[in-house]
Amino acid sequence: MRIAIISVPARRRAPPDYVVSLAKGMESMGHRADVVNAWTDDGFRLPGYEYIVVAAEPLSFFSGKLAEALPKILAAGSSLVGKKSAAFVKKNGLFTGRALANLMKAMEKEGLLVNWSDILLNPPHAEALGKRIGA
DSSP states (O other), rough: OEEEEEEEEESSSOOOOHHHHHHHHHHHOEEEEEEETTTTTTTTTGOOOSEEEEEEOSSTTTTTOOOOEEEHHHHOOOOTTOOOOEEEEEOOOOHHHHHHHHHHHHHHHHTTEEEEEEOHHHHHHHHHHHHHTTT
């Protein structure tokens, strides 16, 4: 299965280690996982994937808000209606649950069907979750 992992860190930077571990876990199960940086890449190639994974982190310790790059990359990827997807948020602060709800709301607004969501604790946990995809 072709999987796009959209990395949405709080600030403009390379994909964090938990996103790389998530991709590594998915690839170990025989899937093709490509990491897309929400800050630097565009969403025009997203419709070519069978499964969309969004891995985000809250803007701050006391916030449930996500980076403004998220709605931009999801809106740029047209024809996402009806695609299966997963939402992951990095455990970072008090309102991680609210950040996960905001992420799922943004994804469903673009027509994605969120069938899996979870909170990522650390890179080994992310890799273990990546191995459960498609199982």
